[in-house]
């Protein structure tokens with residue numbers, strides 16, 4: 467019997483997915499540099515995606531700053547015809563129609579339910595978020611609601627993905643090895659659409675990684691549990707997941723992981739204080 471070989475080769479497609487909610491810091495420099503190096507090593511394509519979904523927290527000046535800082539670090543991405551928007555980047559704020567379509571498919575497939583719990587209800591009943599994950603484990607209060615079919619649009623309530631309690635989600639991380647999380651305890655029924663009519667991070671990222679044919683996601687280890695959630699979403703949508711490479715987190719002198727509140731360790735600040743890009747990457751633990 468003759469061997470059937472695919473008529474195309476699956477080439478590497480990576481992405482940089484910063485959120486313009488503050489200045490990029492040394493931890494981002496590390497993650498994005500690794501993503502760029504891996505794309506180059508695999509003769510792949512690197513895509514920039516501006517994750518500006520949250521209208522309350524995203525600011526155009528931070529989007530401009532992140533583009534400048536990435537360029538200053540020497541990171542280059544595809545500006546070819548497959549990248550729309552300014553700076554050769556996709557912007558999530560322009561991609562609502564894709565997220566809405568996915569919401570409909572998930573709702574019709576019975577994977578979602580509307581949730582009317584307030585932040586206060588959640589704070590009182592759910593377990594506290596830990597160091598590396600900031601979504602509370604939802605106690606399931608609205609799981610039994612029977613009114614899903616009444617919603618033609620997602621707005622007005624929160625929408626949650628119903629996880630199977632006790633299900634083990636396992637994946638082989640290209641950097642950190644085997645990862646294993648338990649649905650219902652490591653994370654609960656997570657948000658896919660917010661009541662203020664903003665698609666949630668988990669849904670938008672999955673839809674975009676699939677639509678942009680991403681083959682490898684490089685991101686910080688703070689998103690490991692998000693990856694587990696995203697694998698469940700991809701299974702529900704019937705799509706193939708990319709590979710994952712989670713980078714160790716960069717911490718400050720006190721051992722606290724860097725966040726956008728660490729202004730002194732922002733790439734912008736270090737650059738303005740006269741530091742070279744090489745030095746910033748060295749601080750970020752590279753190579």
Ligand code: GLU
Pocket residue numbers: 483484485517671684685686689
């Ligand atoms: N936009 C997210 C962030 O800046 C990262 C998204 C991802 O890598 O999936 O934290």
